[in-house]
Amino acid sequence: MSEACARQASGAADCPCTYPGCPRHGNCCQCVAHHRAKDQLPACYFTAEQEKSFDRSVAFFLSCRKG
Numbered sequence: 001m002s003e004a005c006a007r008q009a010s011g012a013a014d015c016p017c018t019y020p021g022c023p024r025h026g027n028c029c030q031c032v033a034h035h036r037a038k039d040q041l042p043a044c045y046f047t048a049e050q051e052k053s054f055d056r057s058v059a060f061f062l063s064c065r066k067g
C-alpha cells in the first residue's frame, strides 16, 4: 500500500504514466521505490511511445538507449 503524499496531486499533473489504476500515480517516492525493488524504472524515464508498453525493466530502458 502506498503512503499518503501531500504533493501527490501536483505530482500526478506532471506524471506521464498511462498505466490505469495505480495508487502511486503522482507519488514519486513510492513510484521509484516500487519499481526499484523490481529492477525497473518509473514511466518518466521512457518516451511516451515506450511508456505505453508498460515494460519498465532496466533491460528495456537500456535497449531503448542503444543507438
Ligand code: SF4
Pocket (backbone or CB within 6 Å): 015, 017, 018, 019, 022, 023, 024, 025, 026, 030, 031, 032, 034, 035, 041, 042, 043, 044
Ligand atoms: S510508473 Fe509504475 S508506480 Fe509509477 S505511476 Fe506508473 S504504474 Fe504507478
